[in-house]
Amino acid sequence: MSATPVLALRGVSKRFGAVQALTDVELEVHAGEVVALVGDNGAGKSTLVKTIAGVHPIDEGNIEWEGKGVQINKPHDAQALGIATVYQDLALCDNIDVVGNLYLGRELRRRGVLDEVEMERRSRDLLDTLSIRIPSVRIPVASLSGGQRQVVAIARSMLGEPKLVILDEPTAALGVEQTAQVLDLVERLRERGHAVILISHNMADVKAVADKVAVLRLGRNNGVFEVKSTSQEEIISAITGATDNAVTRRAARTNGEIKK
Amino acid sequence: MSTEKTSTPAEDHVVENPEAAAAAVTVVDPRLLVREQGLKGYWNEFKRKMKAGDLGSIPVVAGLLIIWAIFTSLNSNFLTAGNFSNMSVAMVGTGMIAVGIVFVLLLGEIDLSVGSVSGVAGAAFAVMSVTHGMNEVLAMVLAILTGTAAGAIHGFVFARIGVPAFAVTLAGLLFWQGFMLQILGDDGTINLDSEGIVVKLTSYYFTDIAAAYGLAIVATVVYFLSAFFDSRRREAAGVPSRPLNEIIVRTVLLAVLAFAAAIVFNEHRGLPLALVIFLGFLVLTDFVLRRTSYGRKVFALGGSVEASRRAGINVVAVRISVFAIAGTFAAIGGLFVASNIASANQGAGTGEFLMNVIAAAVIGGTSLFGGRGRTWDALLGVMVIISITYGLALEGIASPVQYMITGGVLLATVVIDAVTRKTQKTAGRA
Numbered sequence: 033m034s035a036t037p038v039l040a041l042r043g044v045s046k047r048f049g050a051v052q053a054l055t056d057v058e059l060e061v062h063a064g065e066v067v068a069l070v071g072d073n074g075a076g077k078s079t080l081v082k083t084i085a086g087v088h089p090i091d092e093g094n095i096e097w098e099g100k101g102v103q104i105n106k107p108h109d110a111q112a113l114g115i116a117t118v119y120q121d122l123a124l125c126d127n128i129d130v131v132g133n134l135y136l137g138r139e140l141r142r143r144g145v146l147d148e149v150e151m152e153r154r155s156r157d158l159l160d161t162l163s164i165r166i167p168s169v170r171i172p173v174a175s176l177s178g179g180q181r182q183v184v185a186i187a188r189s190m191l192g193e194p195k196l197v198i199l200d201e202p203t204a205a206l207g208v209e210q211t212a213q214v215l216d217l218v219e220r221l222r223e224r225g226h227a228v229i230l231i232s233h234n235m236a237d238v239k240a241v242a243d244k245v246a247v248l249r250l251g252r253n254n255g256v257f258e259v260k261s262t263s264q265e266e267i268i269s270a271i272t273g274a275t276d277n278a279v280t281r282r283a284a285r286t287n288g289e290i291k292k
Numbered sequence: 293m294s295t296e297k298t299s300t301p302a303e304d305h306v307v308e309n310p311e312a313a314a315a316a317v318t319v320v321d322p323r324l325l326v327r328e329q330g331l332k333g334y335w336n337e338f339k340r341k342m343k344a345g346d347l348g349s350i351p352v353v354a355g356l357l358i359i360w361a362i363f364t365s366l367n368s369n370f371l372t373a374g375n376f377s378n379m380s381v382a383m384v385g386t387g388m389i390a391v392g393i394v395f396v397l398l399l400g401e402i403d404l405s406v407g408s409v410s411g412v413a414g415a416a417f418a419v420m421s422v423t424h425g426m427n428e429v430l431a432m433v434l435a436i437l438t439g440t441a442a443g444a445i446h447g448f449v450f451a452r453i454g455v456p457a458f459a460v461t462l463a464g465l466l467f468w469q470g471f472m473l474q475i476l477g478d479d480g481t482i483n484l485d486s487e488g489i490v491v492k493l494t495s496y497y498f499t500d501i502a503a504a505y506g507l508a509i510v511a512t513v514v515y516f517l518s519a520f521f522d523s524r525r526r527e528a529a530g531v532p533s534r535p536l537n538e539i540i541v542r543t544v545l546l547a548v549l550a551f552a553a554a555i556v557f558n559e560h561r562g563l564p565l566a567l568v569i570f571l572g573f574l575v576l577t578d579f580v581l582r583r584t585s586y587g588r589k590v591f592a593l594g595g596s597v598e599a600s601r602r603a604g605i606n607v608v609a610v611r612i613s614v615f616a617i618a619g620t621f622a623a624i625g626g627l628f629v630a631s632n633i634a635s636a637n638q639g640a641g642t643g644e645f646l647m648n649v650i651a652a653a654v655i656g657g658t659s660l661f662g663g664r665g666r667t668w669d670a671l672l673g674v675m676v677i678i679s680i681t682y683g684l685a686l687e688g689i690a691s692p693v694q695y696m697i698t699g700g701v702l703l704a705t706v707v708i709d710a711v712t713r714k715t716q717k718t719a720g721r722a
Binding site for chain 1: 522525526529530531532583584585588591592594595596598599600601602603604605662663664
């Protein structure tokens with residue numbers, strides 16, 4: 033693992049009117065590393081992801097990309113750096129077919145004209161290598177199931193060979209097999225040297241694929257943990273903000289022991 | 293009702309044949325409906341599309357044939373070469389503006405100002421060329437650019453400032469109508485030079501019969517070759533391609549239509565210049581919308597603005613450009629309207645004209661909900677409208693009835709649009 037993180041956030045803050053969504057948030061992601069970003073609803077996970085992706089510019093703080101300070105003011109800036117984002121609310125156009133959605137915003141052209149043939153061929157190759165099964169690459173995305181849309185959205189993020197892939201709750205709407213496929217995909221990304229930020233509520237997924245867990249609570253950092261040496265309860269207590277709460281009490285009752 | 297879970301044949305297939313399922317990844321998903329070979333395949337595909345609400349141009353083509361049949365039975369003069377030739381020239385003004393409206397509708401927006409902007413273009417041209425004696429070509433270009441600028445202003449206020457397009461263009465409707473009356477001055481009507489370029493736009497006919505047949509041949513050959521080479525390239529790349537027999541069937545259909553039209557035109561005064569220009573713009577805009585990344589962006593915005601923004605599309609720029617295109621086509625259409633009556637007058641682009649333009653785009657099959665439509669819809673829609681106008685005029689039926697009938701047709705169309713959308717949703721295609 034290289035010493036310089038691919039992406040580092042230093043003291044990032046973001047306000048929406050009267051709401052302080054993020055306060056002095058720090059985050060580091062290295063190449064070949066999967067960092068899980070966890071936190072309760074409203075902790076600021078999605079806002080943080082959107083600042084990195086350029087949807088909301090940050091108010092204060094610095095963003096460092098491979099050691100150098102950068103400005104990310106619009107999605108295009110993030111794309112140009114090599115950041116690909118897969119959002120929770122799927123960012124696909126229902127009226128356009130799978131190929132069109134995969135290449136939306138970065139269409140292949142041949143003599144100035146859309147190269148549909150090459151885009152279709154590469155789309156099929158990409159979906160095949162990722163073992164993604166959809167009925168046809170030429171049907172509108174509207175006809176796909178929720179899980180199929182999710183894998184298309186992830187596949188879409190892979191097209192630009194990004195250095196950093198951000199997955200916002202990628203398994204939330206998926207079936208058992210598709211969840212496994214997505215987790216496989218995440219591991220494949222790590223093996224290929226991509227940095228990955230994974231937002232998830234599902235501790236099993238986090239434990240399965242993440243190297244580090246960064247916890248957000250009420251818009252602030254609340255600890256970064258090595259997954260291997262940390263128990264699920266410790267992470268959960270960081271999320272909820274207390275070691276003694278409904279979740280740990282329940283765990284204690286059901287397991288008959290308290291991990292502290 | 294049984295509580296037992298019933299499994300679909302597709303699931304069984306996957307469960308029972310794991311090897312087949314693995315192989316299917318690289319072949320075709322077993323759930324995908326693949327069209328059978330031969331004519332029966334076409335018929336089944338057609339029936340399936342009907343059920344899924346994928347109607348395409350069928351309702352409007354059927355409607356057009358019914359309208360023609362009714363007017364032919366009422367008056368034998370309707371189905372004559374002369375009438376068709378006149379209709380094909382008269383429709384170009386409305387049709388051009390409808391092309392611009394198709395662009396705006398694809399975004400899921402509306403432009404109410406195009407009627408007034410077309411009036412401004414006609415008046416501006418008349419004032420510059422007739423009153424001030426400016427060179428006609430220069431005046432024409434400036435008049436068209438006036439439309440572009442007006443559209444760009446509407447687009448800017450809509451996209452950058454965030455005023456709903458409906459309100460912006462409603463303000464534009466009033467403003468540009470006032471502007472037109474202002475520049476026309478007290479006379480109210482300026483007659484155009486009957487030998488000038490603009491009047492020639494609708495009065496010139498290629499009298500040589502070779503012109504109409506030549507255009508039909510060129511259209512057919514170009515269509516066949518582009519479809520053929522596209523199919524060959526797809527085959528070489530190993531992606532599904534259109535079979536040769538389907539290309540031939542489509543080409544023959546196009547050839548029949550093109551030559552039938554050519555025969556009709558040659559029977560009257562020859563191929564009208566106005567129609568050639570209109571078809572040229574239709575081919576161009578269709579190409580831009582379907583084959584360029586700009587067109588893809590327009591469709592994407594009509595599908596999901598948020599998804600487009602996240603894909604890095606400059607939403608503001610695309611929106612402004614689309615309104616500028618609508619303004620440009622409004623101005624071009626305005627010149628054709630002025631050409632038709634060889635003058636610019638105070639009534640240009642007012643009254644029911646705007647409604648006819650929007651109706652033409654919608655009747656042709658462009659969805660009011662955005663993201664679905666083609667510029668060819670403008671041609672089909674305007675043919676319906678002009679047929680009703682001419683048919684009723686031949687019968688000597690006054691305009692009140694004409695408005696009611698056009699209104700009825702428009703209502704029927706938007707009902708079809710809404711129902712289609714609903715059916716497509718349940719069939720998972722919208």
